[in-house]
Amino acid sequence: MSSGPVADGVRVGATVTAEIVLTDDPRALRTQARFGGPRVIVDAAVEAIEMGGRRHAVSVPVVVLGSGDGWQGLLPSQRLRVRGRLASADRPGLVAGMLLVRGRPLILGGPNHVQRIAGVLRAGLRTASDVLPADQSGLLPGLVVGDVSRMDGKVEADFEDAGLAHLLAVSGANLAIIAGAAVALGRVVYMPLPVRAVLAAAAMLAFAVVARPSPSVLRALLMGLVAAIALGTGRSRDGLAALSAAILLLILFEPSLARSYGFALSVCATAGILVLAPRWRDRLAGRLPRWLSEAIAVPAAAQAAVAPVLVLMSGEVSLAAVPANLLAGPAVAPATLLGFVASLVAPLHAEAASWVVRPAGVAVGWIIMVADWAARLPYGAVPWPGGVVGIGLLGAVAVLLVALLRSPLGRWAACAVAAGALVAFLTIGPSVAAWPPARWLLVACDVGQGDALVIAAGPGKGVVVDTGPDGTQVDRCLRDLGVREIPLLVLTHPHADHVGGLAGAFRGRRVGAVAMGVQTRAAPAVDRLSADIARHGVPEWRVSPGQWWSFGPSLLTVLGTAAGEISGGLGDEAAVNNASVVLHVRWAAGSALLSGDIETEAQAALLSGGLPRADVLKVPHHGSARQDSAFLSSVGARAALISVGADNGYGHPAAPTVSRLTWAGMRVYRTDRSGDLAVIATASGSLSVLPRGPPAR
Incomplete structure (x- = not known):
């Protein structure tokens, strides 16, 4: 995939016309294109490409990032013609590149018969789930068939933090539940053993169709079919041999799986359950009931097996995963079975399907509650060195623990250390918690390429200035700070990297009012924002220079909001940036200037109108190159905060801007390197500025 027409186009960023075949369902992105256009991401295979006046027949995998209408509802195996720009991908070696498409695709052919049936069944499950609360209706299809298209962002983030994300990847556990139910049904009606095996195989094949043949599904299906053959012939089943055969066949069929983290996690988890879980269960069975021994051994073995892969992926070791899986596990089987039945019933009788999913909602609600609890646990995920060093250190710790636990004295010593750590955590932990820091006044949240600032407004309260591109990130930041009430939410300007996470700020919090500036150049985006704010029943204020508010220790003053009129012949985006709401915040200990995304024209206008000095500057526009040197030096700040995403593609922050800030006497702090930044x-x-440190996630 490093050679050929597509690879050549990726290297030069060529604009091409391509015929592609979708290999997965389009997934909507919570972050939108600038000014609110919908975006989707979908895996596809390029079958033909027109570039430089020539047409090439190819067959290479790509990731398509589409914006605009016409993408939702498309199914795998559909053939499309699109026009877009080729770019490098973040999964080198697995795909040839990314295809950035703007506008509606032209449909050349419909999905095949199997995918059409799967689409109807999946859509039926989504429709039947509408009778449940929003968080449950989004999670149930994810648990049953891996359909996370409507999953709530907070729930998805909680699953990741709690070590439950594997429940959203359809795998052997789902197929085992379906096959087990089919075998039990056959036994109830006195079917002979071979017939029960055929029924289990048919149920697994049907489930694989509905869930889409992803690598984990295919691996589990191959293992399940081997087990079904063994069941039907009366021969003993060797799970490890079946797993090995499945891995070999899948890698021979699709070699790129050898470099897939998802496939590695699925294989390691299954191997851990097959190899480690029986031994751990038997050791625990002498001291605990057998059902409890198995309930503890299975998630513990799976987590131990995937730990090395997780260290490579994210540089952390999850401590919350085992208790979270232990508590959530009993609810997975009823949710999966009832959801699968609902997907089969929905095309025949929608009302009956809605009644089937109601009890499934109880199970799903419990899993959501467990995920929320585990995600809130302090030190639920411990940072760990990445790469080979991290794996070696993890192996050394594992060997030490095994050697320690083999002797009675070692077990007593381990129990004493664990008890001491628990007592220390319960008595000392809350008073030495690293985050949020005591006496925090302002926090620049690490939300990637965007802005989200929180100003202290009293116990449990915070004024929020912008919400970043993703509601999950700003919600997590506010939750970590203990903010339960937002007396004022300021949106500096309606670009997606500043307002895309609005729903996350509202999530579970009371918002007093939303303040925006005057934006004549972005009327459609402002109208959409106003409609969204109105749906929450919150008043909307239009602010002007000179307005001020006092919340807790903070005094906020509006300095500028309508500089867009001075942007001359600049484009609309620069005009909207220049019309950002600019705030000056004062506390007893000092002050800060929050400058939105204003560029050189608005900076010069503020400077000519009399710019108050500040101790801390939130650098405009993520540290872009369009900065007025006189403005930066006139602020007189000692610290500069840059809210920016790693490898953002815009070149932010620009090297000349960082140099100007340094020459002006400011110490530069960046969220892409230091995570959340607290003043x-x-x-x-x-x-003083206290960086939280780059989060492992």
Whole structure:
């Protein structure tokens, strides 16, 4: 995939016309294109490409990032013609590149018969789930068939933090539940053993069709069919041999799976359950009931087996995963069975399907509650060195633990250390918690390429300035800060990297009012924002220079909002940036200037109108190159905060801007390198910046 027409086009960023075949369902992105256009991401195979006046027949996998209408509802195996730009992908070696498409695709052919049936069944499950609360209706299809298209962002983030994300990847556990139910049904009606095996195989094949043949589904299906053959012939089943055969066949069929983290996680988890879980269960059975021994051994073995892969992926070790899986596990089987039955019933009788999913909602609600609890646990995920060093250290710790636990004295010592750590955590932990820091006044949340700032407004309260591109990230930041009420939410300007996470700020919090500036150049985007705010029943204010508010320790003053009129012949985006709401925030210990995305024209206008000095500057426009040197130096700040995403593609922050800030006497702090940034009041009555440190996730 490193050679050929597509690879050549990726290297030069060529604009091409391509015929593609979808290999997965389009997934909607929560972040939208600028000014609110919908975006989707979908895996596809390029079958033909027109570039430089020539047509090439190819067959290479790509990731398609589409914006605009016409993508939702498309199914795998559909053939499309699109026009877009080729770019490098974030999964080198697995796909040839990314195809960035703007506009509606032209449909050349419909899906095949199997995918059409699967689409109807999946859509039926989604429709039947509408009778459940929003978080449950989004999760149930994810648990049953891996359909996360409507999953709530907070729930998805909680699953990741709690070590439950594997429940959303359809795998052997789902097929085992379906096959087990089919075998049990056959036994109830006195079917002979071979017939029960055929029934189990048919149920697994039907489920694989509905769930789409992803690598984990195909692996589990191959293992299940081997087990069904063994059941029907009365021969003993060797799970490890079946797993090995499935891995070999899948890699021979699709070699790129050898470099897939998802496939590695699925294989390691299954191997852990097959190899480690029986031994651990038998050891625990002498001290605990057998059902409890198995309930503890299975998630513990799976987590131990995937730990090395997780260290390579994310540089962390999850401590919350085992208890979370232990608590959530009993609810997975009823949710999966009832959801699968509902997907089969829905095309025949929608009302009956809705009644089937109601009890499934109880099970799903329990899983959501467990995920929320586990995600809130302090130190639920412990940072760990990545790469080969991290795996070696993890192996050394594992060997030490095994050696320690083999002797009675070692077990007593381990119990004593664990008890001491628990007592220390319960008594000392809350008072030395690293985050949020004591006396915090302002926090620049790490939300990637975007802005989200929180200003202290009293216990449990915070004024929010912008919400970043993704509601999950800003919600997580507010939750970590303990913010339960937002007396004022300021949206500096209606670009998606500043307002895309609005729903996350509203999630579970009372918002007093939303303030925006005057934006004549972005009327459609402002109208959409106003409609969204109105749906939450919150008043909307249009602010002007000179307005001020006092919340807790913070005094906020509006300096500028309508600089777009001075942008001259600049494009609309620059005009909207220049019309950002600019705030000056004062505390007893100092002050800060929050400058939105204003560019050189608005900076010069503010400077000519009299710019108050500040101790901390939120650098405009993520540190872009369009900065007025006189403006930066006139602020007189000692610290500069840059909210920016790693490898953002815009070149932010620009090297000349960082140099200007340094020459102006500011110490530069960046969220892409230091995570959340907190401005705190020191004991001496001055301000200091405390970085949280780059999060493992």
